[in-house]
Amino acid sequence: MQRDTFLIGAGQTPFGEHWNKGIRELMDDAVDKAIEAAPCSALDIDCVIVANMLGESLSNQAHIGAIAAALLPHHPPALRVESACASGAVALHTAIGLLESGRAETVLVVGVEKMTDASTDHVAAALMGAADAERDLSAGLTFPGIFGLVATRYMYEHGLSREDLSLVSSIHHQFAKENPYAQFRSAVSSHDVSKSTLVADPLRLLDCSPISDGAAAVILSTKHKSSMRIAATQLATDSVSLADRPTITSFAATREAMHSALAESDVRREQIDHLELHDCFSIAAVINLEDLGFFEPGKGVDYYRNPEAYEFTVNRSGGLKGCGHPVAATGIKQMIDVCKQLERSGKHYGLTQNFGGACATCAVHIVEHRAAAGASPFSTQ
Amino acid sequence: MQRDTFLIGAGQTPFGEHWNKGIRELMDDAVDKAIEAAPCSALDIDCVIVANMLGESLSNQAHIGAIAAALLPHHPPALRVESACASGAVALHTAIGLLESGRAETVLVVGVEKMTDASTDHVAAALMGAADAERDLSAGLTFPGIFGLVATRYMYEHGLSREDLSLVSSIHHQFAKENPYAQFRSAVSSHDVSKSTLVADPLRLLDCSPISDGAAAVILSTKHKSSMRIAATQLATDSVSLADRPTITSFAATREAMHSALAESDVRREQIDHLELHDCFSIAAVINLEDLGFFEPGKGVDYYRNPEAYEFTVNRSGGLKGCGHPVAATGIKQMIDVCKQLERSGKHYGLTQNFGGACATCAVHIVEHRAAAGASPFSTQ
Numbered sequence: 001m002q003r004d005t006f007l008i009g010a011g012q013t014p015f016g017e018h019w020n021k022g023i024r025e026l027m028d029d030a031v032d033k034a035i036e037a038a039p040c041s042a043l044d045i046d047c048v049i050v051a052n053m054l055g056e057s058l059s060n061q062a063h064i065g066a067i068a069a070a071l072l073p074h075h076p077p078a079l080r081v082e083s084a085c086a087s088g089a090v091a092l093h094t095a096i097g098l099l100e101s102g103r104a105e106t107v108l109v110v111g112v113e114k115m116t117d118a119s120t121d122h123v124a125a126a127l128m129g130a131a132d133a134e135r136d137l138s139a140g141l142t143f144p145g146i147f148g149l150v151a152t153r154y155m156y157e158h159g160l161s162r163e164d165l166s167l168v169s170s171i172h173h174q175f176a177k178e179n180p181y182a183q184f185r186s187a188v189s190s191h192d193v194s195k196s197t198l199v200a201d202p203l204r205l206l207d208c209s210p211i212s213d214g215a216a217a218v219i220l221s222t223k224h225k226s227s228m229r230i231a232a233t234q235l236a237t238d239s240v241s242l243a244d245r246p247t248i249t250s251f252a253a254t255r256e257a258m259h260s261a262l263a264e265s266d267v268r269r270e271q272i273d274h275l276e277l278h279d280c281f282s283i284a285a286v287i288n289l290e291d292l293g294f295f296e297p298g299k300g301v302d303y304y305r306n307p308e309a310y311e312f313t314v315n316r317s318g319g320l321k322g323c324g325h326p327v328a329a330t331g332i333k334q335m336i337d338v339c340k341q342l343e344r345s346g347k348h349y350g351l352t353q354n355f356g357g358a359c360a361t362c363a364v365h366i367v368e369h370r371a372a373a374g375a376s377p378f379s380t381q
Numbered sequence: 382m383q384r385d386t387f388l389i390g391a392g393q394t395p396f397g398e399h400w401n402k403g404i405r406e407l408m409d410d411a412v413d414k415a416i417e418a419a420p421c422s423a424l425d426i427d428c429v430i431v432a433n434m435l436g437e438s439l440s441n442q443a444h445i446g447a448i449a450a451a452l453l454p455h456h457p458p459a460l461r462v463e464s465a466c467a468s469g470a471v472a473l474h475t476a477i478g479l480l481e482s483g484r485a486e487t488v489l490v491v492g493v494e495k496m497t498d499a500s501t502d503h504v505a506a507a508l509m510g511a512a513d514a515e516r517d518l519s520a521g522l523t524f525p526g527i528f529g530l531v532a533t534r535y536m537y538e539h540g541l542s543r544e545d546l547s548l549v550s551s552i553h554h555q556f557a558k559e560n561p562y563a564q565f566r567s568a569v570s571s572h573d574v575s576k577s578t579l580v581a582d583p584l585r586l587l588d589c590s591p592i593s594d595g596a597a598a599v600i601l602s603t604k605h606k607s608s609m610r611i612a613a614t615q616l617a618t619d620s621v622s623l624a625d626r627p628t629i630t631s632f633a634a635t636r637e638a639m640h641s642a643l644a645e646s647d648v649r650r651e652q653i654d655h656l657e658l659h660d661c662f663s664i665a666a667v668i669n670l671e672d673l674g675f676f677e678p679g680k681g682v683d684y685y686r687n688p689e690a691y692e693f694t695v696n697r698s699g700g701l702k703g704c705g706h707p708v709a710a711t712g713i714k715q716m717i718d719v720c721k722q723l724e725r726s727g728k729h730y731g732l733t734q735n736f737g738g739a740c741a742t743c744a745v746h747i748v749e750h751r752a753a754a755g756a757s758p759f760s761t762q
Contacts, residue, residue, distance in 0.1 A: 022515065047616075055510070056437045060518055062510030063465040066741040069618040070625070075634075077616035078742070079471045080463045084444040090460045094475060100482035129436070129443030134403065137441055235428075235458035237450040244451070253456075360447040361459070 005099050007228040007367065008106075009038025009219035010336045010377045015324035016183040017116045018213040023052070023059055027112045028071050030215035030329075034108065037379035038219045039226075045219070046104035048078035051091035051111035051328035057126035058118045068110055084130030084356030085280060087111065088216070088331025089363030093233045095220050105223035111333070112215040113326035123211050127327070130357040132241040144208055146242060146358050147281040148200030154249045154283055155202065158298035162202060166193035167304040168282035169206050169321050176322025181333075183212055183324030193282075207282040212324030216332040218377070225374040228339045231265035231349070232366040234258075240360040251359035254291035258353070261364040265349075269293050272312055272366070273347035276334035278355045279319040288353055289314065292364075316341055330354060335365060342369035343376055386480050388609040388748065389487075390419025390600035391717045391758045396705035397564040398497045399594040404433070404440055408493045409452050411596035411710075415489065418760035419600045420607075426600070427485035429459035432472035432492035432709035438507035439499045449491055465511030465737030466661060468492065469597070469712020470744030474614045476601050486604035492714070493596040494707035504592050508708070511738040513622040525589055527623060527739050528662040529581030535630045535664055536583065539679035543583060547574035548685040549663035550587050550702050557703025562714075564593055564705030574663075588663040593705030597713040599758070606755040609720045612646035612730070613747040615639075621741040632740035635672035639734070642745040646730075650674050653693055653747070654728035657715035659736045660700040669734055670695065673745075697722055711735060716746060723750035724757055 011033020013026055021029070027050075035042050050068045055061040065078035083090040088111035095107040115123055124144075128137045131146065154160055170190040176182035193206040220230070236256035242248045262269060269292075277292065279285035286300035294312070295302060303314055317323055317337035320330060331354035338350030348369055355362040392414020394407055402410070408431075416423050431449045436442040446459035464471040469492035476488040496504055505525075509518045512527065535541055551571040557563035574587040601611070617637035623629045643650060650673075658673065660666035667681035675693070676683060684695055698704055698718035701711060712735035719731030729750055736743040 024515070053443055054437075056435075056507070059514060060506070060510055061514040062434055062463060063512075063621060063738055063741060065464050065471075066618045066621050066738065067513070070620050075618045075620070078464075078618050079475065079616070082443060082461045082463060083446050083459075090446075094460065094479075097479040097482040097484050098475075100484065101478040101480075103478050103481065125441070126437070129441055131444075132448070133440060133442040134405070235460070237447045237456045237459050239451050239456070240444060240447050357444055357447065360444060 003100050003222040005096050005220050005222055005230040006226045007218050007339060007377050008221045008224045008226045009034040011037060012181055012216035012333055012336055013214050014181045015212045015214035015326055023055060023061055023064060023112050023114050024067055026114060026213060026215035027068055027110050030217035031071055031108065031110055033379065034217040034219050037377055039224050039375060040106060042072045043074055044106045045072060045076055045108045046106055047076055047098060048108045049091045049095045050080045051087035052080055052113065053082055053084055053087050053327045054113055054115060054126050059114050083361040085327050086331060086354050086356030086361040086363050087328035089352060089354035089365060090235060092335060092365060093235055093363055096230055096233045099220060099222045106219060106221040108217060108219050109332060110215060110217040111329035111331060113328050114213050115211045115326060116213050135241040135243055144200035144203055147283055148203045150248050151202050151283040157249055160301060162194055163190060164301045165207060165282050166190035168285050169193045171304045171307060172279060172315055172319040172321040175316050176318025179318045179323060182318045182322050183210060184322050203281060209280045209320035209325035212326040214324060214326035214329045216329045216336055218332055218335060226377045227369055227371050227374045228377055229368045231267060231368040232261035234260040234264060235363050238360050240357055242358055249287065250297065251287060251291050253359050253362035254288060254353060257362045257364040258292050261366050265366040267349055267366055272349050272351045273345060274338050274341040274350040275312060275314045276317060276338050277315060277353040279315060279321050280325060292353060331363065338367060339377060384481050384603040386477050386601050386603055386611040387607045388599050388720060388758050389602045389605045389607045390415040392418060393562055393597035393714055393717055394595050395562045396593045396595035396707055404436060404442055404445060404493050404495050405448055407495060407594060407596035408449055408491050411598035412452055412489065412491055414760065415598040415600050418758055420605050420756060421487060423453045424455055425487045426453060426457055426489045427487055428457055428479060429489045430472045430476045431461045432468035433461055433494065434463055434465055434468050434708045435494055435496060435507050440495050464742040466708050467712060467735050467737030467742040467744050468709035470733065470735035470746060471616060473716060473746060474616055474744055477611055477614045480601060480603045487600060487602040489598060489600050490713060491596060491598040492710035492712060494709050495594050496592045496707060497594050516622040516624055525581035525584055528664055529584045531629050532583050532664040538630055541682060543575055544571060545682045546588060546663050547571035549666050550574045552685045552688060553660060553696055553700040553702040556697050557699025560699050560704060563699045563703050564591060565703050584662060590661050590701035590706035593707040595705060595707035595710045597710045597717055599713055599716060607758045608750055608752050608755045609758055610749045612648060612749040613642035615641040615645060616744050619741050621738055623739055630668065631678060632668060632672050634740050634743035635669060635734060638743045638745040639673050642747050646747040648730055648747055653730050653732045654726060655719050655722040655731040656693060656695045657698060657719050658696060658734040660696060660702050661706060673734060712744065719748060720758060
């Protein structure tokens with residue numbers, strides 16, 4: 001890394017249904033909180049990077065960089081980044097590059113999605129933009145369908161049971177109960193998951209992350225310091241269609257981004273205290289734990305059998321399943337949650353993994369917590 | 382600037398109607414040409430940045446970063462940048478930041494748009510994503526409508542006549558005749574422009590840039606050198622809706638980006654030899670020449686009365702009007718054209734101005750040509 005980048009301010013809206021707010025208002029809420037928590041003023045922001053996937057499809061709104069810039073009094077330079085469901089983390093990556101170049105000293109990154117105004121069919125069709133329109137959409141696939149194929153194959157290869165899979169969502173919902181920003185805060189048993197409506201065999205409704213509105217914002221800076229330093233930011237890609245891959249039960253982009261992130265940060269996997277990973281579907285959480293190297297292939301579900309047995313935590317926020325998944329806000333929310341967990345536990349290293357499509361883009365970030373090095377990026381409220 | 386960035390390879394498709402090609406094939410054609418012209422192999426590309434605006438709206442395809450990464454044998458990290466019609470230049474800006482950070486040494490930037498599959502109504506609606514959906518779209522505005530308002534006000538303030546405006550398109554078409562990649566290569570008289578179908582008073586069909594398919598790609602590098610060095614890359618933003626601005630006959634984002642670009646490059650305006658500016662509508666070219674400081678307010682059309690009288694050239698490629706305007710490819714095509722003009726003339730400085738919406742985002746780049754410093758970024762064919 002050229003210059004140390006610190007996360008100096010953070011804020012988010014609750015994730016869920018915001019009937020009275022559009023893209024602009026959701027961003028404004030999250031941005032206000034992030035600025036309030038930061039040791040600088042809005043006028044110190046040199047650039048704004050917006051993460052958004054579905055603005056054109058669901059709200060007729062592109063050009064959201066400029067919309068966000070207008071939330072600040074001085075209209076700083078701004079742009080939008082999109083890498084499907086990985087847009088949030090990819091926007092963080094873009095911001096860190098810009099900070100390291102010296103072109104900006106303080107950058108606002110805001111992820112936003114407004115999904116609940118549209119019908120479920122419309123949302124499902126728009127989300128298929130993350131897949132390959134020619135190969136996957138034209139074959140009639142949806143994302144539950146894609147991850148249904150992945151789950152079916154994984155069960156065949158590794159003997160995972162329907163009850164195993166149900167554990168994942170159940171645990172994520174249990175964690176979400178403690179998160180005031182989560183969309184779902186009630187208990188869901190693994191029996192509830194197994195008995196929920198079948199969506200794309202073997203996946204049931206409660207295996208799937210929901211349709212959500214929400215925004216999350218962070219302020220990153222090389223000029224101002226805080227207790228949270230970005231230790232690694234890495235991206236990797238893979239073929240967009242599953243049809244072009246040698247296996248569908250392990251995602252190469254996660255393995256590659258994780259390998260590079262450990263190398264960049266000079267942190268060992270065993271040093272990671274808190275993880276937030278991309279559980280768009282229950283099966284994805286299992287595969288991610290394996291691809292990140294915390295479990296052997298076929299063993300990822302072991303974590304969910306007894307989470308307390310491990311020294312690291314996974315998705316204590318509630319994950320995408322419990323918190324909701326306003327697509328491009330998720331990668332930024334993961335970063336906020338892992339920082340909050342580090343602040344609460346007093347531990348040192350957090351990791352986020354955010355992917356797009358069926359992991360055709362994966363971003364892995366590692367953050368280092370040093371309480372002595374600077375202030376908290378969270379407002380005291 | 383931290384490190385010198387060179388444009389080491391460039392390629393584009395013809396702009397126009399490509400009935401047998403989609404987003405993937407258009408990108409592939411441009412990328413192949415850029416790699417062929419560059420002094421490195423595809424495997425040297427560390428990152429891909431895609432500029433695209435309309436993929437979701439017109440082709441059901443988001444996540445085009447990962448689609449582009451799959452065109453290369455090694456699936457490098459990739460992302461998409463969108464700032465409406467300024468997406469191309471904003472992608473260049475993002476790539477240059479990444480190169481200056483040292484995270485990448487060679488970056489492929491490809492802009493692509495596939496527009497002709499959709500109806501004109503559908504395209505016009507999708508393009509309104511560049512405006513403010515809540516304030517402009519809901520008021521029934523289209524982009525010809527927005528620039529019709531701008532032209533009406535400009536005519537009132539400065540006494541510009543319908544015949545003056547017609548000169549602009551006529552000259553751009555005249556230049557496009559010499560450009561083998563241009564969509565329109567036939568002569569259009571100013572009389573033809575004045576008599577073309579009324580679209581949004583006072584703007585007529587031949588005041589408007591067309592609906593186009595196309596892709597343009599460049600390879601930027603801090604490792605490999607060429608005769609073309611990026612001397613400045615600057616972004617600025619303004620309110621997205623005209624309703625929020627003190628004037629609509631001058632665009633503050635252009636003035637701000639130009640001011641910053643001159644400062645960054647340490648080049649004086651008088652040293653600029655070739656300009657490619659954003660003539661989405663004829664009136665925009667007039668206003669841009671004023672905001673870039675080459676003419677006083679109200680005098681921009683003077684250029685079009687006698688282009689040969691000036692030491693600098695403007696839109697010798699044919700501009701958006703003559704070449705076509707596959708939205709996110711335009712900013713990259715402008716950079717390619719200005720480099721070609723510098724190579725042909727043997728002169729030193731070129732400038733591109735690419736804006737989004739009604740100039741809510743503006744990017745200005747300055748490129749320096751030093752024939753002795755390295756090879757041409759164009760293949761010899």
